[in-house]
Amino acid sequence: MIAKNIPTTKGDEMNKTELLSQLSEAELQSLMAAALRDMVKKEWLTPDELEKEYGISINAQNRMRMERRIPYSKIGKYVRYKRTDIERWLEEHKIETAAGL
Known part of the structure; x- marks a missing residue:
């Protein structure tokens, strides 16, 4: 879940570092866990x-x-x-x- 104050349209001027700095630790962990689940398929x-x-x-x-x-x-x-x-x-x-x- 992305923080409410982070713009999400294509015209956003923020770079990845700025976006990541606005995510809470829990949001960042959730995004990382989801990405990892997609990368690792269950046997x-x-x-x-x-x-x-x-x-x-x-x-x-x-x-x-x-x-x-x-x-x-x-x-x-x-x-x-x-x-x-x-x-x-x-x-x-x-x-x-x-x-x-």
Whole structure:
């Protein structure tokens, strides 16, 4: 969250240093944490995260797990997907386009 008194339009004359000096420590930490989360992707995904990031619905995940068509791990009652396994699986199931299209 940016401090209320910091201008945010393209015509602002303030440089980055001036803007940063007006942020509270909490605001700066919040911005840095958000940037770090974007940079570091989680290794293991929940079904909700898989749906959000890859567009595979919860129902489709359930069906594919029952049919053993998607890689997953189960810890007790919790289902988790390893990001690298999912990306490899998606690549292996990619349908190539016809040449010349």
